[in-house]
Amino acid sequence: MANQGLGEAGRMGDQVRSDLHVRIEAQSSGGVKLDLESKVQLYYGDAIRADIEATLERLGVRHASVTVHDYGALPFVIQARLEAAVRQAGLGVGADARPARTVDLLPPSAKKRLRRSRLYLPGDQPKLAVNAGLYESDAIILDLEDSVHPSAKDAARLLVRNELRSVDFGNAERMVRINQLPLGLEDLRAVVPEQPDLILIPKVEDAKQVHEVAKTIDNLRQGGRPIWLMPILESALGIENAFSIATASELVVALTIGVEDYTADLGVAKTLEGSETLWARSRLLNAARAAGLQAIDSVFGDVGDMEGLESWAKRARALGFEGMGCIHPRQVEVIHRAFAPSATEIDKALKIVGAFKQAEAQGLGVVSLGSKMIDPPVVERANRLVAQARQMGLVPEEGEQ
Amino acid sequence: MTTFVKNAAGRRVPSEVNGQSAFAYAGVGMHKPEGRKQAPSVRSASDYPANGDKRVADLETALKKCDLRDGMVISSHHHFRDGDKVAVAALQAAARLGVKDLMWFPSASFPCHTPVIDLMEKGVVHHIEGSMNGALGDYCSTGKMRGLGVLRSHGGRWQAIQDGEVKIDVAIIAAPTADPFGNADGSHGPSACGSLGFALADSIYAEHVIVVTDNLVPFPCIPWQIQGNNVDCVVELPSVGDPAKIVSGTTQITKSPDRLLIAENIARFVRDTGIMRDGFSFQAGAGGIALGFVQFLKTMMREAGVKARFVRGGSTRYLVELLHEGLTDYILDGQTFDLDGVKNLANDPRHVSSSPFTSYNYHGKGNFASMVDVTVLGATEVDLDFNANVNTHSDGRLLHGIGGWQNCLFAGCTVLAVPSFRDRIPVIVDRVTTLTGPGELIDVVATERGIAINPRRKDLLDAVKGSSLPIRTLEEIKNDVEKMCGVPQKPVLTDEPVAVIKWVDGTVIDTVWKVADQPAKSPPR
Numbered sequence: 009m010a011n012q013g014l015g016e017a018g019r020m021g022d023q024v025r026s027d028l029h030v031r032i033e034a035q036s037s038g039g040v041k042l043d044l045e046s047k048v049q050l051y052y053g054d055a056i057r058a059d060i061e062a063t064l065e066r067l068g069v070r071h072a073s074v075t076v077h078d079y080g081a082l083p084f085v086i087q088a089r090l091e092a093a094v095r096q097a098g099l100g101v102g103a104d105a106r107p108a109r110t111v112d113l114l115p116p117s118a119k120k121r122l123r124r125s126r127l128y129l130p131g132d133q134p135k136l137a138v139n140a141g142l143y144e145s146d147a148i149i150l151d152l153e154d155s156v157h158p159s160a161k162d163a164a165r166l167l168v169r170n171e172l173r174s175v176d177f178g179n180a181e182r183m184v185r186i187n188q189l190p191l192g193l194e195d196l197r198a199v200v201p202e203q204p205d206l207i208l209i210p211k212v213e214d215a216k217q218v219h220e221v222a223k224t225i226d227n228l229r230q231g232g233r234p235i236w237l238m239p240i241l242e243s244a245l246g247i248e249n250a251f252s253i254a255t256a257s258e259l260v261v262a263l264t265i266g267v268e269d270y271t272a273d274l275g276v277a278k279t280l281e282g283s284e285t286l287w288a289r290s291r292l293l294n295a296a297r298a299a300g301l302q303a304i305d306s307v308f309g310d311v312g313d314m315e316g317l318e319s320w321a322k323r324a325r326a327l328g329f330e331g332m333g334c335i336h337p338r339q340v341e342v343i344h345r346a347f348a349p350s351a352t353e354i355d356k357a358l359k360i361v362g363a364f365k366q367a368e369a370q371g372l373g374v375v376s377l378g379s380k381m382i383d384p385p386v387v388e389r390a391n392r393l394v395a396q397a398r399q400m401g402l403v404p405e406e407g408e409q
Numbered sequence: 410m411t412t413f414v415k416n417a418a419g420r421r422v423p424s425e426v427n428g429q430s431a432f433a434y435a436g437v438g439m440h441k442p443e444g445r446k447q448a449p450s451v452r453s454a455s456d457y458p459a460n461g462d463k464r465v466a467d468l469e470t471a472l473k474k475c476d477l478r479d480g481m482v483i484s485s486h487h488h489f490r491d492g493d494k495v496a497v498a499a500l501q502a503a504a505r506l507g508v509k510d511l512m513w514f515p516s517a518s519f520p521c522h523t524p525v526i527d528l529m530e531k532g533v534v535h536h537i538e539g540s541m542n543g544a545l546g547d548y549c550s551t552g553k554m555r556g557l558g559v560l561r562s563h564g565g566r567w568q569a570i571q572d573g574e575v576k577i578d579v580a581i582i583a584a585p586t587a588d589p590f591g592n593a594d595g596s597h598g599p600s601a602c603g604s605l606g607f608a609l610a611d612s613i614y615a616e617h618v619i620v621v622t623d624n625l626v627p628f629p630c631i632p633w634q635i636q637g638n639n640v641d642c643v644v645e646l647p648s649v650g651d652p653a654k655i656v657s658g659t660t661q662i663t664k665s666p667d668r669l670l671i672a673e674n675i676a677r678f679v680r681d682t683g684i685m686r687d688g689f690s691f692q693a694g695a696g697g698i699a700l701g702f703v704q705f706l707k708t709m710m711r712e713a714g715v716k717a718r719f720v721r722g723g724s725t726r727y728l729v730e731l732l733h734e735g736l737t738d739y740i741l742d743g744q745t746f747d748l749d750g751v752k753n754l755a756n757d758p759r760h761v762s763s764s765p766f767t768s769y770n771y772h773g774k775g776n777f778a779s780m781v782d783v784t785v786l787g788a789t790e791v792d793l794d795f796n797a798n799v800n801t802h803s804d805g806r807l808l809h810g811i812g813g814w815q816n817c818l819f820a821g822c823t824v825l826a827v828p829s830f831r832d833r834i835p836v837i838v839d840r841v842t843t844l845t846g847p848g849e850l851i852d853v854v855a856t857e858r859g860i861a862i863n864p865r866r867k868d869l870l871d872a873v874k875g876s877s878l879p880i881r882t883l884e885e886i887k888n889d890v891e892k893m894c895g896v897p898q899k900p901v902l903t904d905e906p907v908a909v910i911k912w913v914d915g916t917v918i919d920t921v922w923k924v925a926d927q928p929a930k931s932p933p934r
Binding site for chain 2: 025026047048050051052053054055079080081082083110138139142143336337338
């Protein structure tokens, strides 16, 4: 990727905020010449200079002209953009320029944790990542795929890597959507050492793709912390192979669908009511359940239509999906509401579970509630619903009052 | 040689401002001036045309007739906001008359008033007492203006006029509709702007009053907010303002998810603390967060079946919708921000014009602002004692006027809606660069990283116990932000005053210092 000693990264212009643009030109002598213009010069001019000098030192760059236009970028962004420009210039080969980790890792995420909402964050837009943890989505996705322009892939990868080290995402599960293979393997090399909780694999059509990702992760992984997988099925072939994809690796925890690409593959229009994807979504759901996995629905694309989103999410839950993607923070709460069991449902389920426990304690083979006999699958469904409601904080933990 | 004293807020303030001795801020409600209110000279109706026709040919004739001379005070108003064509035209007319050293006393200035810099350079205008930002703000901040800038709240402007701190010689009132007698109103005409409340004090207390309009109607101008009985001359201009800049077509709720989160949390706070109850009242301006707050609160009021008795604005279509939906009995409108507001004010008897006298004036026998249950405001900086700055950037450069901000602090619950940082610059600081409002009047600071309640408000702290609101301390939020952004360097300020900030009672609460010569703060191209 060497570009005759010249490298550029980031963004420039009046509209840019919380980002910066770096241009670097390698020199043979004369040390580092830094030309810095910053919107926050008065407050952080010295800090930015120090950051740039330290990063260049870690990268082993001794002689270069560096021009920086800064729009209030946070340190991890400055470091990522600078590193991207340096690497594009063919410098810093082999050097580890990762900034010090400033956020603590949360405990590993549970295989069956709540995954009602996952908030997509374009991997090349640092402004959106900084506060993403405030919206209380169950997961955030640092996206390296569709939301990142092909020319910005290298820079986005470094930014996402730094975000995993420096941004506090609260209690959200930290997911990364990598690019299609083989580019996605390069993404894995950058992000796996930062121990994200889950990797979303786009456009999966057969089990081999999952094997390859799982193997690459295994080679890169340090320590016993699991990194789960969520394949995204986005084509007719992918849907056909849903079960073999679901069972391709122990690390797969959920299947999800990308309806935009899927409908394009079928050559049909996507509609608000979604009958054109009903079969594919049902097929995926059945395969996921058969493999003991979560089935997660696609995103709802109209961020202005909260009513449409709510009715879509309610239908998704009725089909058996356990969550959806979000493309705007305002969607999170609507989705959580839609995927929550109603008070009536919870009440009924609690009664059934109670009746079952009572019957068990009395050594009765038959469970009954009032005048009705309760079949075992009904008890099982009630148990599941109560467990879910408990995860969502709608029912107190067992033993609590 | 100006001497300085330390006021009750610990700020260094000059004891003399533009040749007049000034009182240092003494604390909330401590300064109580005595004596009689200011009044214009006694007049006789026999000196004015019996047929009521006070029209004169142009502004120059009017100014001459009003006896404008060197060193006088000329006032104007900002109800046309950035679309105003009248203030500059009047000052330029004064320049053509050869008048020097005027004090311009606008209720606020906007970028459209930038030509006044040229008039200051030429000596026509000596200095400005009113909000300054943009180019005018920079002119003052860099010490180029001859006198000290004096920033007052909307209520403070009325107070200064009424107690004689500022004696207006000639008031220029731009009017969307007027009759030849001088009756004037803002709700009709091609330049309709809504309420003319800001000009009321000037019309009553100025020595001379000129009404300028581009929509002259035969007597009577109905309704009238400005009474022709106070008016000396009426001048017709082809256009008094640029309607596109007078009001925004529609005001917009913020689209920023962070700011919507702040707005939603404030609405939840107002609901969960029980402030939102039948017959309550609130104030919200036209800022993106404030409008978002109104929308969220509206849904919550509807869900709870709760109705407000009145809301105060800054009216916008969001307040108008609230009224039409029956969720409030009245809008008390201090200024009108969008076309829906203007239209509704003209047609709906439940939408009423208010003024700084009814809402904010310190010398009134009470005012509306303190009767409002909850008000949502913004700020540039807040310190750990809840003191806030709305006037300057963190480098001391003038940024905003005070508006009604100080006056609104007297509401039952004052909420500052602020992001915890802007472009890496923390909003919560150890010490505000400029003190606009004392922390004892600021009850809540709501950021995207949590809501901080002033420890003085034990009642509010009790009211949120057990709620799911993200209640935190200002220290916690500040630490979070500094962990992300780093601790900023302290900008260098000089020791040379360029402006003072007045408190609502006319005392000086803080000084604005000339900014040091330093690299441009403006963003790189």
